[in-house]
Amino acid sequence: MFPNTKKYIIIEGKEFSCEEFKKESLPVFMQKSVFHLHLFEFLKDWFSDTDTVEVKTSGSTGEPKVMRVSKQKMINSAELTCNFLELKAHDKALLCLPLEYIAGKMVVIRAITAQLDLHLVEPEGNPLTKTTETDFAFAAMIPLQIYNSLINNAIKLEKIKNIIIGGGTVDAILEKKLQPLTNNIYSSYGMTETLSHIALRCINGMKKSSNYVPFNSVKISLKEDSTLVIEAPLVSDNIIYTNDMAEIFPDGSFSITGRKDNIINSGGIKIQPEVVENLLRPLIDFPFAITSLPDEKLGEIVVLVTENQINPSIFSHLPKYCKPRKIIVTDKIPTTETGKIMRQALKNLLFVNNFSCPS
Numbered sequence: 001m002f003p004n005t006k007k008y009i010i011i012e013g014k015e016f017s018c019e020e021f022k023k024e025s026l027p028v029f030m031q032k033s034v035f036h037l038h039l040f041e042f043l044k045d046w047f048s049d050t051d052t053v054e055v056k057t058s059g060s061t062g063e064p065k066v067m068r069v070s071k072q073k074m075i076n077s078a079e080l081t082c083n084f085l086e087l088k089a090h091d092k093a094l095l096c097l098p099l100e101y102i103a104g105k106m107v108v109i110r111a112i113t114a115q116l117d118l119h120l121v122e123p124e125g126n127p128l129t130k131t132t133e134t135d136f137a138f139a140a141m142i143p144l145q146i147y148n149s150l151i152n153n154a155i156k157l158e159k160i161k162n163i164i165i166g167g168g169t170v171d172a173i174l175e176k177k178l179q180p181l182t183n184n185i186y187s188s189y190g191m192t193e194t195l196s197h198i199a200l201r202c203i204n205g206m207k208k209s210s211n212y213v214p215f216n217s218v219k220i221s222l223k224e225d226s227t228l229v230i231e232a233p234l235v236s237d238n239i240i241y242t243n244d245m246a247e248i249f250p251d252g253s254f255s256i257t258g259r260k261d262n263i264i265n266s267g268g269i270k271i272q273p274e275v276v277e278n279l280l281r282p283l284i285d286f287p288f289a290i291t292s293l294p295d296e297k298l299g300e301i302v303v304l305v306t307e308n309q310i311n312p313s314i315f316s317h318l319p320k321y322c323k324p325r326k327i328i329v330t331d332k333i334p335t336t337e338t339g340k341i342m343r344q345a346l347k348n349l350l351f352v353n354n355f356s357c358p359s
Contacts, residue, residue, distance in 0.1 A: 006112045006113060009111060009118065010090070010115060010116065011029070012118070013117060021040065021044040022047065026040050035099075039120065042099050046108075046109075051071060052068040052069055052070055053071060053105070057192045069195060073234070073236065077196055080217070081110060081197070085184075087110070089114065089116070090115065090116070092133060093107060093138045094136045094138070098337055100337075103166055103338065110138070116137070126153070127141070128152070128153035131156075134155075134159045138161070142167040142338045143169065143339055144168070154181075159183070161184065166188040167340060169274070173282055175204075178203060179204050186200040186201060186203065187203050191240075209253065211253035211255050214253075217232065218232045220246075220248060220252075221248070226245050227245060229242070244256050244258075245272065261343075264292040265299055266292070266300050266302060267299065269321045271302060271322060273291065277289065279318055289304075289305050289343075290304060291303050291346050293350060303326045303328060304326070305328045306329055306330070306333075307330060334349060
């Protein structure tokens with residue numbers, strides 16, 4: 001049986017004991033919305049006597065998978081983050097991420113573990129428009145939510161003491177826009193298997209860095225192919241071998257350069273789609289992605305998939321081997337709920353629509 005030491009949760013100023021979530025009927029407060037219902041269902045699972053809970057992977061690198069993870073490991077992960085951010089009891093935390101995935105679940109577990117006051121906002125692209133609260137000590141958001149909040153609710157965004165951004169890349173443009181803010185903003189590195197992040201990168205203020213800094217309990221190394229290996233005993237019993245291409249620096253920090261399984265081999269030159277996307281991002285202000293198509297001569301060619309027409313002249317500043325040889329316009333770039341490009345779904349889209357290479 002799971003020794004659940006924290007037997008209550010604070011939701012919007014009201015304390016709910018674990019017994020509330022062992023009943024069949026919902027507390028009146030939890031009947032506000034479907035999102036409240038999702039929270040009730042998760043808390044019912046959490047406060048049960050089982051040692052594990054069910055989580056779902058995002059599906060950004062393949063089909064989403066369902067897995068059961070240790071409750072104690074989730075508590076360990078929550079403690080790492082709460083201690084790092086110096087969160088204390090009754091600090092307000094904003095939950096505006098879906099509860100199907102680890103990121104949303106871990107916001108709840110941090111609230112339980114550190115006795116934070118959890119405030120719910122239905123997950124959407126601009127969550128700060130849905131709350132009048134302005135004194136949050138913690139929030140976790142995806143890049144799209146941060147971008148929209150900068151446009152519509154910059155004052156509210158800056159009043160959140162600590163923000164963790166996950167679920168997608170914080171590109172150079174968004175990072176630049178965040179520089180004037182005086183609160184603590186971090187980009188996170190992690191995955192479902194690590195129960196949210198195992199490293200953070202401060203992206204503004206005096207501690208700004210281009211590298212991720214792992215928690216003290218985490219050890220990282222590289223395989224021969226430069227993919228990252230993670231040893232994080234507090235959150236995983238197994239060594240985690242990732243497909244993330246990385247560089248580790250003398251101070252123990254690291255950077256991610258792309259995914260091994262995304263590499264395009266064009267004429268013997270290995271091209272990382274994420275690198276090309278970063279080069280194009282300042283020039284394209286609508287959704288796009290870099291992928292590849294098979295080619296008789298080169299093996300693969302670089303392909304730009306966009307949701308709008310584009311002038312190929314913008315490629316002039318790119319290295320020759322990075323320049324897309326084909327542009328495909330589609331109605332919608334496939335992404336996860338958190339905004340990550342679904343690379344395999346993008347490949348399938350090209351296949352289904354029978355796009356071919358230039359002659």
